[in-house]
Amino acid sequence: MNSYFKPTSAAAIVVTATATSAIAELKYENNSGGYVELYGQFNPALISVDDGQETETRVLDNDLSNSRVGLRLMQPFGTNEFTFRFETGLGLPGSASADQFGTNSDGWSREDIRHVDFALKGGWGKFSAGQGSMASDGAAEVDLTYVGTALYSFTNDENSSFFYRGTDGVLSDITIGDSSSNFDGSRRGRIRYDTPDFNGFLAAIAYGQNILSSSDDDDYYDISLGYQSTFAGGAEFKAALAYAVRSRDDNSGDRKDTIGSASVLLPSGLGVTFAAGTRDEDEAGVSDPSFWYGKLSYEGDWIAWGKTGVGIDYYDGSDFETDGSSTQAWGIAVVQRIDSINTDAYLKYRNHDFDDGTSFDKNAAWVLGARWRF
Template structure:
């Protein structure tokens, strides 16, 4: 009995120490739990603050953006065959025109672009451009030769576009664009198959301007840029523009039509050497030889016909109204007393998308000129087989104060585009153009063409092929027909 009591006392002796250890562990656990609760509470406070900031941003008045209608966005997207996924971002309606200038359009939903570093954190800078190279095989009626050129119906170029929305509804814009057409198709000819380095190594400034664009009041630009009439001969949303364009003669405009039975193979545009002006036959032959190797002394394709696209690009001021029900009015005043006004439209129905433009332009100086340009295009939309059939037409004419001839150009084109493969849109086109009285009264130039293009969207490219048959009439000359076979690749970035 006594032994049992001793054992019971011995067994009970350590219990107070054990209880103390357990209490200490419990206190430590409680401290850890309290610390975790404090961290959780801190996280909740931080999340509440973030949610409050997000709600404040969402509730803040955003710039009142009135995006282009779906039809206008499509018109801008397809104006030069540029796929929407390859365009830059601008949050205002198309500023220089409803169509024709692909980076003046809204970005598709879900598309993001990288931001370049700038010296001003309020400015978004976009760098973009294209390289367009082609192989031209030309049969001029006397020989057939191959030329590698920069296709100047969409020349190689790059641009910097700066945008700022610091003034909320008003967006500030700044634009540089440079062209670098190495062996340009307007320079290469039978006499100069490789253009001199002095030309090839020279940048051509296309655009240098600043502007303000407001959804309510329109947009204003100052600097070298598009005159209001520029693009009004080129309204084309068919999607097949690189191989068959309203200005298709840009693609081989430097080539020289050949003539039979003349002292030279080509048609002089300047007075050739006169035998009576030289003392000897040797001197005359030397002068004639010098004359015969300079391509600028002879008529080229571009001189005999082009699309008369208004006043092109000049140092000017320009104003564009907002887009009203698809219509936009523009006016500009440039250097050398040149002025123009233009009206553009883009819209859609249940069965088609369409775009059109018209302009009047003038050089008011002594010995100047006046002109009008107009063009239009549509693409059928349906779930039937005719979905993707398109057309484009163009007319332009001009008259000179001091010359009798009145150059006139006509163009008509039929197209068919469809996404046969996942790589991008496929397009076919047939075209007819006629150019009258460009060099002098009675000159005539007819162009018949077929074109094919294949977009490869994942690499931002368009492969194309075209054939044009060209017939020339120049009073006093027996001019040969010219055939152009063109294959090229344009990469946009």
């Protein structure tokens, strides 16, 4: 079923966000140190995608960080903390569902559920169970920069379902999403253990299954290591490394991902971010792609509204979709914080180029959006 998120709907969301910016934090604290908190966000964006010969412009929910609502609960339990988190996307027509033929969305489904997560945390670490992040989730997307709100190592949010168009005018069957990825970890129904912080080092291990999909009976397991510190002089550094395996139920072969990323933010506002990854497919006839990504950014408090961030990035991928193929993507963005309404407004340009021996036009996208959080 084709549906469209009308511009009037997006305008209504922005107006609502502005009108309700003064709402108090939706948090209830009890007399034993615990609390319950309701939170969420809206992230509508005007997205225009040019496939080289035709341009499609729509207002959509930005799947870079989709609109969602959630509930957090925390309760002290002896010397430990018990937490529960429920979070779901709203099922609005999203940027990942749009292509040259329209916007395909059937509304909310159970696959929009992001977290149904129980956890117990203490001096011994943290144990989690339920739908939530695997250990490798975020390992390819470490980013200390403010412009990372719109510009980060996954480069396909605005146009992942769009097909590359041949220079002869014919649409191929290869999408932007087919031609690039950062292999970042997923959310699954899982059990997970996180170690305590050891002088800035953290490790995690998890095992899970895709309980939200009736067609995926594969097993997922991964391990990660992270580090974060602020050095003398105020320079911030954060990095992560992860190894993840998808063990296929049909015995067609395992998929093994090795990913990592690091980010530095200097007191001057200058930021540098890097990510890289490889995918090893045991399945016969499937290529083993790899990528690297880099970003240079700068941020500061230049106007009274709030912080401003600007950045430019570059993505280079190999062997996606077919052996010997190459993928390049670059982007530039500016993000503006509007403190008075708790909103991040952003403007981004993204350009994709894919080469597998066939002549394709480049695919370009403009994105103008605003993320309001409550």
